[in-house]
């Protein structure tokens with residue numbers, strides 16, 4: 069744990085309440101140029117800190133403090149934390165790049181509507197650094213009235229000056245890129261948005277000309293009026309209506325010591341502030357969910373700070389030390405009064421600081437934090453939000469208040485391109501204390517692009533994206549495991565991702581041993597995917613015939629695999645008498661006469677002159693009439709859809725499967741177990757050859773195995789999983805697993821090593837929790853156990869389906885909710901085994917022409 073210390077409240081330098089408002093000259097990528105100076109603007113990335121280990125956090129904090137001390141020393145910096153509603157419609161464009169199969173526009177639209185409904189705010193972190201003064205150019209600034217607070221200058225910036233500024237910005241950018249914030253030059257569109265949003269304009273933003281916004285386009289951005297009142301501002305739109313009420317708050321007092329992790333993270337905590345808006349009781353529905361009435365306040369932050377060069381900082385600290393020492397001396401000499409512990413403490417702290425500054429990347433920073441609270445509904449709503457913010461920070465020991473009678477000055481001050489105006493609310497701390505506010509901290513997990521499957525539930529909001537098939541594209545492992553207690557949502561989460569994979573044009577083979585994946589085929593059909601449900605029984609006779617599954621490249625393999633499979637299925641006494649030889653003979657003959665099929669082999673045996681062959685043929689024939697025997701030995705029925713390796717979903721449902729344990733002796737297997745192993749043999753051989761086929765290398769492939777313990781109980785099954793996991797990347801085949809038992813999964817070392825994403829749901833047994841913790845990359849111990857215990861519960865103790873801890877392929881770990889966008893889809897994906905054959909169920913919904921094109 070780190071202690072972050074505040075040094076003093078002090079009267080700052082360089083504030084000027086009456087300075088003219090900034091006049092923008094140009095905006096370009098990474099640059100804001102005003103008449104008086106130019107600023108380099110960067111976007112900062114978020115880091116994933118919620119579940120980060122303490123030592124990793126401390127290390128990152130040190131890196132940030134050192135970046136402040138080294139890279140930014142002496143600069144005037146403006147940090148802004150802004151929120152925008154997530155623009156869900158953007159996902160539609162992305163979907164056009166992601167998806168290719170089925171009625172994907174309908175699928176993506178469903179997600180967009182759902183995202184609009186849950187209205188996630190998204191956070192933007194921006195940092196501006198003043199890079200030059202333009203005082204020469206500033207001579208001609210005109211005075212403007214108070215209401216028209218931001219302006220545009222008529223002068224312009226020369227291409228030469230712009231090129232010079234661009235080079236300076238990029239030089240600084242390269243240094244800031246290597247910090248935990250991974251700074252990137254802010255796109256001109258983002259800067260345009262930042263300037264315009266202060267006016268709450270609703271019209272479209274201008275697009276840059278050759279990367280530059282200037283002149284009339286820039287003027288359009290700042291046209292709007294902001295009227296100051298004693299404790300708030302009103303933003304007036306073009307028609308004279310108030311479009312927003314805004315209050316700027318100052319942070320006037322911080323505790324002497326704050327902790328990180330903990331209350332010291334006062335900027336990260338912005339997203340945690342919520343309030344309950346005042347709603348008329350009569351407007352509430354009777355069955356309203358109380359939790360839905362709590363809304364985020366989403367206050368924004370603006371912190372202007374200047375990192376003191378080390379020499380100045382040491383001088384300052386030394387002065388403070390000497391002052392404290394003198395106070396202590398004179399108090400003890402001139403009166404009997406106790407000089408006060410505070411004075412003594414200050415002296416000690418300052419002495420320590422001077423020592424630290426001599427050694428490490430420590431220096432002082434003077435900062436001026438402001439919080440901006442906005443309501444677009446009413447002044448009362450604004451006040452309720454402000455109260456929530458003041459109360460929240462009060463709880464952390466931080467004094468926050470509305471800057472009375474100074475709203476105009478404070479509002480100007482928080483604008484990009486302005487300057488410090490109200491200097492008497494500043495703080496001096498060491499750089500670690502400022503970095504300890506963790507403005508870039510929060511929650512982050514999953515890929516930056518790809519299918520959206522849910523949302524983050526950690527300390528910062530955001531979407532969660534998961535793409536089962538991304539591993540091999542990224543040259544990474546390809547196995548995703550869904551782990552947790554029964555009924556928590558493993559299978560449902562897996563099905564959501566399998567559907568996304570299928571819309572991306574993948575071949576999806578799902579081996580369903582439990583009978584709860586039928587919904588995957590139903591939903592696939594409903595949304596226009598090539599989806600099939602294959603079951604056992606006479607209706608599916610011959611669909612899993614190895615000759616059929618292993619055609620082309622697999623043909624040679626079939627010559628070995630079919631006799632092996634029939635050897636497993638036949639009664640042991642026949643095998644003991646040497647029945648395998650006539651079977652191999654029959655297989656060879658059937659292959660020689662063309663269009664081979666397993667039922668033809670059995671037929672050949674039945675009509676053979678050799679009595680052993682005949683007896684074996686009869687035994688196998690009878691077995692081929694059984695439900696589990698039919699798919700791999702039966703004669704194909706009319707119209708049964710065969711398994712084919714092409715884009716689409718194949719759910720192979722084998723609920724009656726009964727596999728023997730590894731310890732069981734083969735001679736002791738009963739009929740059901742023999743037939744089960746033989747059928748599994750078909751599926752596994754098919755999975756392996758399809759994954760390995762050279763002509764299918766370019767096809768995305770996913771093999772999904774829910775209830776993986778059923779398979780891992782046999783040697784063949786474990787070997788299959790380890791094989792697919794190991795070679796999945798090279799063969800662009802992803803593997804999805806689900807299990808209630810992480811302990812036995814962790815015994816499959818070959819699979820565990822290849823886990824790219826781990827989705828952990830609730831578990832209640834501590835040994836299982838520890839096994840899961842390791843796979844999630846979380847530190848073992850009480851804290852993690854409690855987390856895994858509580859992840860699947862709502863505050864009222866009821867089960868929270870679909871809520872999981874996720875470790876992604878970059879080893880970020882955070883909590884997220886898998887989100888089913890519509891009730892219709894939820895019903896389709898229901899995992900309760902059903903009685904009706906889903907196969908004949910919903911026809912695809914009629915589609916508009918262009919959607920299917």
Ligand SMILES: Nc1ncnc2c1ncn2[C@@H]1O[C@H](COP(=O)(O)OP(=O)(O)OP(=O)(O)O)[C@@H](O)[C@H]1O
Pocket residue numbers: 552553554555556557558559560561584808869870871885886887888897898899900
């Ligand atoms: N993301 C979700 N949102 C809402 N409800 C869900 C979600 N995921 C699952 N559920 C509900 O929980 C039920 C059980 O989910 P599911 O079958 O996926 O659990 P499971 O973890 O696979 O359980 P088991 O280990 O018993 O197979 C589903 O039928 C559904 O009603």
Ligand SMILES: [Mg+2]
Pocket residue numbers: 558559560584774806899
């Ligand atoms: Mg399940």
